Every structure is written in C-alpha cells, then in structure tokens.
Amino acid sequence: MKNPFEKMPTVLTADELIDKAFRRAEKAASALTPKGGPRAKAREREELRVRTVSNVVRDNLRKLLDRTPGVSELPEFYRELVDTLVDRDQFHRSLGRVNWAIKTIRELEKRHVEKIRYLRDPAEIAKVRRSFYGRVADVIKSIADDLEYLNQARNVLKDLPVVDLELPTVVIAGHPNVGKSTLLRALTNAKPEVASYPFTTKGINVGQFEEHHLKYQVIDTPGLLDRPLSERNEVERQAILALKHLGKVIVYIFDPSEYCGYPIEEQIHLFEEIHREFGEFPFIVVLNKVDIADEEKIKAIEEFVMAKGLEPLRISALNGEGLDELKRRVVELVKPMVEEQARKIMERELRKYREEE
Ligand code: GDP
Missing domain, CATH: 1.20.120.1190 (Four Helix Bundle (Hemerythrin (Met), subunit A))
Known part of the structure; x- marks a missing residue:
C-alpha cells in the first residue's frame, strides 16, 4: 500500500x-x-x-x-x-x-x-x-x-505513513529506551524503513520478517505507545488508536534493568494503560535486557505479568536470546487470525458466486 x-x-x-x-x-x-x-x-x-x-x-x-x-x-x-x-x-x-x-x-x-x-x-x-x-x-x-x-x-x-495494510502486523510498545528499535532490527532482517506518522517527531519504524512463507510486518512506534495515553490530547489519542486498524498483536517490552530510566512501577503503570486500551488484542509481554538485569527485578515483573494471565518471555534484543521463541509466539498467535480472515474472504466470494448463479 x-x-x-x-x-x-x-x-x-x-x-x-x-x-x-x-x-x-x-x-x-x-x-x-x-x-x-x-x-x-x-x-x-x-x-x-x-x-x-x-x-x-x-x-x-x-x-x-x-x-x-x-x-x-x-x-x-x-x-x-x-x-x-x-x-x-x-x-x-x-x-x-x-x-x-x-x-x-x-x-x-x-x-x-x-x-x-x-x-x-x-x-x-x-x-x-x-x-x-x-x-x-x-x-x-x-x-x-x-x-x-x-x-x-x-x-x-502527503506525509501519512506508508504501511502495508495487507500484512499481519506486530506493534511494539513500551517506554523509551527499553529496546524497541533494537528489537525491531533484530527481528527483521532488512533495514527498517522510517515512515512519518502524525503527531510524532521521529516517525514510525517499519520492518518485515518471513516465516513459513508468510510475511509479517513489525512496527516500532516512538512517541506513540511509550507514554500514558491519559497524558495525550484528543487528536494524539486518535492517531494512536488508529494503530488498532493495523496491528494484530502487541509486543509489550519491559526493561527490568531499568537502564531505560523508568522505574519498574512506572513501566507497570504504562503497561496497564496500554493493556486496557488495546485489550481486544493478544499481548506478548517480553522482558528485555535479561543479559544485564537483576534476577530479582526480572522475577518481580514476571509475577505481575503472570497474575494478568499472560506468559512473560525473557529476551535480549542485543544478543538474540529468546528471539526465536518470540517469533514462534507471534506466528502462533497471528496465523489462525490470518487463516480465519482468508476463510471468511473465501466464504464471502463463494456466497457471491452462488448468488450469481
Ligand atoms: P527504544 O527507545 O525503546 O527503541 O530503545 P533502543 O532500542 O534505542 O535501546 C536503548 C538502549 O538499550 C540502546 O543503547 C540499546 O543498545 C540498549 N539495549 C537494547 N536492548 C538491549 C538488550 O537486550 N541488552 C542490553 N544490554 N542493552 C540493550
């Protein structure tokens, strides 16, 4: 598109x-x-x-x-x-x-x-x-x-973002500096493209990866899903909510090392807000920077995440740990949705065909 x-x-x-x-x-x-x-x-x-x-x-x-x-x-x-x-x-x-x-x-x-x-x-x-x-x-x-x-x-x-609306899309969320763009680069092999986006200064980063002959699109949204929605004005909120028409899965990133500069409580607060707002989407919660984070802090976040009924995943976007598992989970979640969509389209076409006969 x-x-x-x-x-x-x-x-x-x-x-x-x-x-x-x-x-x-x-x-x-x-x-x-x-x-x-x-x-x-x-x-x-x-x-x-x-x-x-x-x-x-x-x-x-x-x-x-x-x-x-x-x-x-x-x-x-x-x-x-x-x-x-x-x-x-x-x-x-x-x-x-x-x-x-x-x-x-x-x-x-x-x-x-x-x-x-x-x-x-x-x-x-x-x-x-x-x-x-x-x-x-x-x-x-x-x-x-x-x-x-x-x-x-x-x-x-003319500055609207150029994204592929046909591809199943993973949207990455989390505070600044938790490792979103590093993860995007690690997951997608091509150099991510930067597409402009209303109300962001940096634009959004878009990359793709292929798994079992299916293409997936990954979007990193600096300035959008990295700060509580309650701090946004009405139009900014709308620009953020437009992402709903794009994404199939949200990958939410925690930084248990806190090197990002946001304490864990604050990260949990942001997660709660985004989870509430995008509740209809499946979430994959990852804990990044496990190569440098304290086990204690990792455990604290994991407990919180599990209490939400989600299964946290440890990764390091920097050294690649856990990324294969992350891809596997994305595919596992998205594939049935894509197949379901394909089935619906096929049924609709069949119905049309029968009605025409
Ligand atoms: P973003 O603002 O969320 O996109 O964060 P970046 O991807 O720019 O990462 C912020 C900083 O964290 C950079 O210096 C990265 O090199 C570093 N970083 C990202 N992922 C990891 C990781 O898994 N381990 C370590 N040690 N550093 C990481």
Whole structure:
C-alpha cells in the first residue's frame, strides 16, 4: 500500500491559476496566424483564447480531483488518521466546489464560444472574450478558500505513513529506551524503513520478517505507545488508536534493568494503560535486557505479568536470546487470525458466486 495521497498535486492559489490560464491563452493567441478577413481573424483568435483558458483551468482542477482519493473510500486506518489531520467535511466540500467550478467553466466556455461565432463586429467579439475572462476569474476566486484549504490538507496528507495494510502486523510498545528499535532490527532482517506518522517527531519504524512463507510486518512506534495515553490530547489519542486498524498483536517490552530510566512501577503503570486500551488484542509481554538485569527485578515483573494471565518471555534484543521463541509466539498467535480472515474472504466470494448463479 502506498500513501493514498501520494499523487495529490500541489494546489495553485486562485490568483496563480488565473494568471497561468491567461498567460497560456496569450501565448497561444500570439502563436496563431489566422487567415481571412478581420472578422474571421478576430473569431479565430478569441475562440482560441476562450478555449485555452477553459482547458488550462479545467485540466488543472480535474487533475487535482482525479489524484485525490475520497476519504470515505479509504481503509479505516487511513480514514482515522486523515480525520486527525483534516476536517473531512470541509475536505469533501472543497473537492465538491472544485468540481462545480469545472462544470461552470465548461458551460461558460460553450456559451461564449457560441456568441463569438455568431457576432460580426471584431470589437464585439473581443468584448465577449473579455467578459468570459471576467466570469472565469470570478468562478475561480469564489473557490479561492477551497483551493487554499486543499493545499494545506495536501501538505499534511502527503506525509501519512506508508504501511502495508495487507500484512499481519506486530506493534511494539513500551517506554523509551527499553529496546524497541533494537528489537525491531533484530527481528527483521532488512533495514527498517522510517515512515512519518502524525503527531510524532521521529516517525514510525517499519520492518518485515518471513516465516513459513508468510510475511509479517513489525512496527516500532516512538512517541506513540511509550507514554500514558491519559497524558495525550484528543487528536494524539486518535492517531494512536488508529494503530488498532493495523496491528494484530502487541509486543509489550519491559526493561527490568531499568537502564531505560523508568522505574519498574512506572513501566507497570504504562503497561496497564496500554493493556486496557488495546485489550481486544493478544499481548506478548517480553522482558528485555535479561543479559544485564537483576534476577530479582526480572522475577518481580514476571509475577505481575503472570497474575494478568499472560506468559512473560525473557529476551535480549542485543544478543538474540529468546528471539526465536518470540517469533514462534507471534506466528502462533497471528496465523489462525490470518487463516480465519482468508476463510471468511473465501466464504464471502463463494456466497457471491452462488448468488450469481
Ligand atoms: P527504544 O527507545 O525503546 O527503541 O530503545 P533502543 O532500542 O534505542 O535501546 C536503548 C538502549 O538499550 C540502546 O543503547 C540499546 O543498545 C540498549 N539495549 C537494547 N536492548 C538491549 C538488550 O537486550 N541488552 C542490553 N544490554 N542493552 C540493550
């Protein structure tokens, strides 16, 4: 999957668009060597101007519409993120007004060209063309705010993260410095990609691994799932909750060595919050840095985790200890979900097929 707004073009301001269209029309007109008497010449030149202005404006706006996906048709993950960044109603309204401008200018073009063909006096013909210019400028100016809004929206939407929505995805959570990015690098062989993400400064890291011919995606979310949700504002929360449409499994990392700088009580508090918020997901809880952590502290966290009905796993992202087991658990949890999904899709297709028969 690509960023759905990747192809959205920069949006010219109303003034820039008017300028561009009129300049192109003048250029076309001056390149023309019309034949015939003064009337035929005036008709040909002015019709060319009208058509050029109309084409330039409509092509430009049409391209904008064609390359901008409707938010409602996007996958849920993107829909929710878009909602954190732009006002969906305003966005659609502005696209609707652009569409209106295209149609209106097309109509104006037809009417004015008809008049030009019918008039006899070159001065009158020029007047009709000027009136057309005025009308087009008015239409474009009337959508000036919409164009500006769409351009602002484009500037934020082009930075939406690029993630593969088809792949089963593991989302890593835990305080800063517990070893999330080290784990991501250790689990996935390729160099992780960094995708931008709303309301994070560092973006999210995305990597993949393959197991029994199935691909899995692992996402590390610096700045997102590393601080209590209760400290976030509403839009940040929404951007974080959008991850729900992405993840299949959460891997929560504790750092029993406390070298990360967060005492165990604080790590437990964050775990409780994320566990509550993402309760519908299976959790795999890992205790990282077991190569340097005190056994006592490891045990304390393990007891807490087991009391939650979960089975903690000791790992060292740095030296690789426990990582095979971690992969095995991910696959064990995710595979049935993927198969279940595949089964549902197949059943749905079969049903459609039978209904068609
Ligand atoms: P993040 O902020 O959660 O992504 O944490 P990092 O992956 O950047 O790790 C923070 C620090 O902990 C780095 O200096 C890592 O080298 C170190 N670290 C990560 N995993 C381990 C581990 O298993 N053992 C040890 N000793 N250090 C680790």
